[in-house]
Amino acid sequence: MKPLFNPSLMCMDLLDIKNQIETLNDKASFFHVDIMDGHYVKNITLSPDFVKTVKAVSKIPIDCHLMVTNPEDFIEPLAEAGADYISPHAEVINAKAFRLIDRIHALGCKAGVAVNPETSLQVVESYLDRLDKITIMSVDPGFAGQPFIPEVLKKISELKRLKELNGYHYLIEIDGSCNKRTFRRLAESGVEVYIVGSSGLFSLDKDLSRAWEKMITDFNNETKGL
Numbered sequence: 001m002k003p004l005f006n007p008s009l010m011c012m013d014l015l016d017i018k019n020q021i022e023t024l025n026d027k028a029s030f031f032h033v034d035i036m037d038g039h040y041v042k043n044i045t046l047s048p049d050f051v052k053t054v055k056a057v058s059k060i061p062i063d064c065h066l067m068v069t070n071p072e073d074f075i076e077p078l079a080e081a082g083a084d085y086i087s088p089h090a091e092v093i094n095a096k097a098f099r100l101i102d103r104i105h106a107l108g109c110k111a112g113v114a115v116n117p118e119t120s121l122q123v124v125e126s127y128l129d130r131l132d133k134i135t136i137m138s139v140d141p142g143f144a145g146q147p148f149i150p151e152v153l154k155k156i157s158e159l160k161r162l163k164e165l166n167g168y169h170y171l172i173e174i175d176g177s178c179n180k181r182t183f184r185r186l187a188e189s190g191v192e193v194y195i196v197g198s199s200g201l202f203s204l205d206k207d208l209s210r211a212w213e214k215m216i217t218d219f220n221n222e223t224k225g226l
Helices: 014-025 048-055 072-081 097-106 125-130 150-166 183-189 198-202 208-222
Strands: 004-007 031-036 062-067 085-088 110-115 133-137 171-175 193-196
Touching: 004 031, 014 048, 014 208, 031 048, 048 062, 048 072, 062 072, 062 110, 072 085, 072 097, 085 133, 097 110, 097 125, 125 150, 133 150, 150 171, 150 183, 183 208, 193 198, 198 208
Parallel strands: 004 193, 031 062, 062 085, 085 110, 110 133, 133 171, 171 193
Antiparallel strands: none
16 A cells, blocks of 8 residues: 555644644644544653644644543543544553553544553453554554664564454554654565654755655665565
């Protein structure tokens, strides 16, 4: 399938939100919004109110990644704000995963799950058939600009195998250090959606349109022949 790109809005110029969203509307496949609570990860970023603001000018789905200890507190506010995808972390939804996934779907959103680098896929195997997207973290969660963890490539390949074997419909997404240095390895392993942040997109040029063109050129050059 054609690669899909999902800009991480925590890395954008927040003083120029409207113009940057409008620039990306016709280029990106999703807008990625990180929700952090300061507890599950030691950082606080965006919020349901931010999602509501972006929704007013967005033409593409808004993808919300919940790096929070209690995702059930955020699901309804995000759905009401206009989230299209809601993805809690697998590490915090044990004993309530089926209920939360069903709740996300009942609110009219698509359900995803995020998996940390050290977490086994066995944690999510029982509900893979219910998921619309799986986000594999290729860095430890919570902060932008961390180094890539290559051990996650095996998990991506396994997700691809399971998807093809069982006819699952989830998208395979990668979050963390998606850039010129990693595009080829990620594509080879089976990534379908690339969350691009500072290193992959926003730092490439002050002009966001030119930065996007550079990112696409980097991706095409690095994945040529695959």
